[in-house]
Amino acid sequence: DIANYMELSKPSVCAAVKQLQAQGYITKDGNGIIELTKSGRAEAKEVFERHCFFEEKLIAVGVSPEQAHADAARLEHAVSNESFHALKKAGLPAGS
Structure with a gap:
């Protein structure tokens, strides 16, 4: 959904999500719901x-x-x- 909304590639969004998770800025639950910490x-x-x-x-x-x-x-x-x-x-x- 993020990739489509922002007109970005899915691999770019996945990499950014992983980086933001590693930095402790977001969480992602089992359903793929992303929230800011x-x-x-x-x-x-x-x-x-x-x-x-x-x-x-x-x-x-x-x-x-x-x-x-x-x-x-x-x-x-x-x-x-x-x-x-x-x-x-x-x-x-x-x-x-």
Whole structure:
């Protein structure tokens, strides 16, 4: 279902699920039901916060929403915690 919904290959999704399980971010029961763990929810929240931050800033400086979304999806994983928190702390206003 995940592969179909996200238009990804089943082997890619299976590999990602195994990796997320090994990292303790998700559980999968005997029926294939996947749930986030407490640490998985925390990580998802952090990644979503990063995504929204970068998408908002890119749109504010004139990047199209579609491109900003695509770029934010990459940036949310590429920037270190230290750099992300420094950018947030700098309080860059939208459009700066």
